[in-house]
Amino acid sequence: MTTTTAPARGFVPDLRRLLHAREAGVFAALVLLFLLGVVLSPGFASSDNLLSVGQQISQIGIMAVGATFVIVNGEIDLSVGSVYALSAICTGMAISDGLAWPLAALIGLAVGSLAGLLNGLAVVLLGVPSFIVTLGTLSVYRGVALLISDGAPISLNNGMPGVAEFSLLGQGRLFGVVPMQFVIFAVVAAIGVVLLSRSRLGFNSYAVGGNQEAARLVGINVKRVKLSAFVLSGFTAALAGVLGLSFLSYVQGVTGSGLELTVISAVIIGGAALFGGSGTVWGTVIGVTFIGLLQNILNIKGISSFWQTVVTGLVIVAAVAADTWQRRRKTRA
């Protein structure tokens, strides 16, 4: 046996592998975009601007971390925008009713996780494709959010007990510099990286998404793995919703409509395949950052938001086309 001892994979080899992996292309594109931003506008690279980009991508980023688990499993969660609103409304109503804010936030997170669990149960037990299940719950959860809030917006004002502290989550800055939301995103992303690349759940997710039949053959509990992914996705959507409420002190039933598309776009741009079995949280973070920087540059240059929508769409298709092309070349070789 002549195999040389491979180095144990610590953090640094992971980074190195990142550069060789499918994310490398997106990462290169991100660097190019950054340089483009620097060239196009002097204010772009200022720490103020970059910190505000960090703030803007945080909620999408948090949701995308959860969505990555679902997509690696070969499933999809279209309901995250609705879960975002539902959780924010539950938390907002609880605070308005005078509940302590940590408890109110926990209620929001629990509601979101439960929503994810229900998605997962429908997929796993009824055997309905997740696209259909979550297309349905996209509407159901949105409807429930509108129902319990009676269609009326919920505003938090500083007169209510605990609101000042709660607002720090979304509006505060760590050491007065780094937006709190971004800190939370970084923590969630770090946990996501470890969970997906190191934990049994992560290993099993790749197995299930890569080849469900084979996963079953080797004795992996496919249903439990998928359920976990949906719960994670619900949880991260809820966390983003709670942060959104904290940031704006305001939420209504229609808040967060269409977020699911941005979230899925970020994951796909980050290199995950919709068929499952591939993708990393690292890639997703790059994808989210890419979308954030792109919009920021377009904003700075005063390009209309209508064009921003067009450009974002083109980027998604281009990213997947590049990936497909790369794969085809690889299989031909």
Next chain:
Amino acid sequence: MTTVAAAGPHTGPAVRIAGLGRNFGPVRALHDVSFDVPAGEVTALLGENGAGKSTLLKILAGLQPPSAGTVTVFGEEVTSHDPATVLARHGVAIVPQELSLLQDRTVAENVLSGVEPGGRWFPSRRAMLRRTRELLAELDLDLDPAASVGSLDLATQQLIVVARSVARGCRVLILDEPTAMLTPAEAERLFVLMDRLKSQGVTMLYVSHRMPEVFRLADHIQVLRDGTHVAGWGREETSPDRAVAAMVGRDLAEVTARAGHQGAPEGPPALVVRDLSGRRHRGISFAVRPGEILGVAGLPDSGRVELLHNIFGGDRGTGGEVEVLGSPYERRDPIASVGRRLAFVPGERRAQGLLTTMSVGRNVGALTTRVFSRFGLVRRRAFDRNAADQAKKLRVKTASLDQPITNLSGGNQQKAVLARWLSINPGVLILDEPTRGVDVGAKAEIYEELFALADRGLAILCSSSDLPELLAVTDRIAVLSEGRLVATVETATATEESIMTLATGATPASAPADADGEHRSAGPTAPEGTAP
């Protein structure tokens, strides 16, 4: 049947199969199959397509429950039919025909998938690499545990699937046609591994169509035919000829012989294939004249199906020429084939032949929407009338043309697909498995229709895994083995045994030299030096 006393603590067979049956609706895939798989030895399972081998293996691996009978592993009856339990409790693992690895993950991650060493929540990568390295050393496989599986060739991936089973402590390993996709040299690596496993006391049950291989590896041979167990021997008690005879020995009277066929066909060939290569076939040359039916025989992995798809244009080939009705046909694709009056009835009827959500009429008329349209709109009445005519001509039995095609029997579905092609007035007709899943009555009608078409001057190329069918229907038979044309024989002088012998490479000396090319003639039996 011989049962050899087993080695190891448990005396008796590793697996005892008793009265096993499996029905799919009215279809009997397995009936009252009983035999023993002796412990610590290699048993080969033989049988033609549809003999029930795959069903039997799936039941053993827990992928399907039996309809009747029992499976006992090392003295303990298998009661819970799911793969995880069968593996964990009884130590039975299967290496499926389709490779089931995660291409983007490493060797170690694949081998230990689901059983990673380490803590409850977090597996340890270091321990995974170590465990995999030990395991690979034990199996004498020189592989880097950290290599990505996608970068490895097919044969190596197969070895990893075996290693994955061993990592789960399997004591009985089932291999479903493990060499079907491998070249002889690649297969050799698998055989070395199998020998190694045998020396470690692992019991193996494997399926193969290749006689030389079976007689080299297997200690025991069991034969299934039409879902029943027809023979079992120790290796020394039988011969390749006898094994082949047991596999094919079926009542030949059930198929109609080609009657009313007048003499040798004349005129220039309607279909010429010259040195054609593509996926899993290379250097194939033959010609079919108008009025002639040329059969194509070969094992499932012989490249037979790929050859047909290459000619028709469903798959891109890599070289060679095709001539249809006197003119060269380059840049082949299905749409162009329709224009050149080249018809193709594919073998996977459900996946490739039927428009499964549509009616019988729409299926039959599928190729005529252009002919029967005006200003871009289909003239429904003319379209329907033509579909009705064609369906009637081929005796498609259906309550109405508006019936969903899936309501029809297999035979009538097949007639509908054939009827579809006849409305383009084809000059060359290619068929793959023309009567797969078709009952005897419809079979005879399809044969009669083929004869009538040939008599009208069509050149027909008919590929089938059903040898009695080829012998009954064709004028000549081209035999493929491992992607090469090994012989073209006159049907009148051929027998099932002679064709099977050519197709399995059982006696390579008899393969005529003229059909064989110069490349890669390693010879299917040449054991490349490594026999331990």
